[in-house]
Amino acid sequence: MGTTKKELIMQEIMIEFSKTVEMFGLTPLEARLFSFLYLSEKPLTLDDMSDALGKSKTSMSTNIRSLLELNLVTRVWKKGVRKDLYEANSQLFKAFMNFYLKNWIDQANQQKNSLEEIEKNIKRAKNNEELTALKEGLKHIIGFHRQLEETYKELNQD
Amino acid sequence: MGTTKKELIMQEIMIEFSKTVEMFGLTPLEARLFSFLYLSEKPLTLDDMSDALGKSKTSMSTNIRSLLELNLVTRVWKKGVRKDLYEANSQLFKAFMNFYLKNWIDQANQQKNSLEEIEKNIKRAKNNEELTALKEGLKHIIGFHRQLEETYKELNQD
DNA sequence: TAGTTTGTACAGAATAAACTGTACGTAAAA
């Protein structure tokens, strides 16, 4: 019969859930894959996923890799099973917030550092009248980064 | 001389700042454009931007449009100037947070509603043993969305 | 009025991203 009722419902859920997952910076396929794993009761193999999502095994391999790096998925060992098995990391909310915010803040921080470096260099140079407006803008931007950092830190500690 | 010292510093800042702006879901060019406007002292015309960023005027037009919709840029009127003038909305932090979080939450909310609809439909159907695990997963996912909503609301009210 | 200039719609070109199939290294099975 191809698609059971269960599979049909599963697809409906996946469509919606994937959209939310995408908002956390995952590609559409990564999101669909994660949703699928999350709704599956057992750990799955690359072939399982390939069949279910209708995508190549290669694609599953690379996308699972991304999800592993993001710590959203775990590799599972099972006696007697030769293929690799994967399951979604199920502490959904915390896991997401953690990886997302961490990446976010890390990146923003890096940019803040670069900007402060630029600021330092401008200050060191002799006081050029022409640059005052630029300095002012830079100050605001750095302040913005600082605020970002604080806000998101706040959010993460609970 | 082509590139003055000021322009050089401006570019350095723009490179870093644009990265941060991109994290808020803007495309690279939108981000660069916004950074440029933010650092400019005067409102600018499409031709100004086109020259400065080395992109077509058409591109400036469409990208400015996006920024306007996101409320990150304002159109300015100046007596005697025929061309349209634009400047960055300068309450940087608040403006960003507002538009970003609003879109975010709106989207997540929409997905939550769809998921709850699905949940209702499952419950209405006769109790199928096979679906219990799926129901459980759905419940968690909806809970996740609820939590998202609350967390971000909290963040926005200060 | 006719003649310019400005902003944008649209179609096609250039660029980037996603996806697949083959091919191969490695590890388990026989």
Added chain:
DNA sequence: TTTTACGTACAGTTTATTCTGTACAAACTA
């Protein structure tokens, strides 16, 4: 050992996105 199966590197193809030039409507100028 040989044979079989698994996962992934890599190159090429397909698909989506970004960007540009032309063309034109609307607004301004004289």
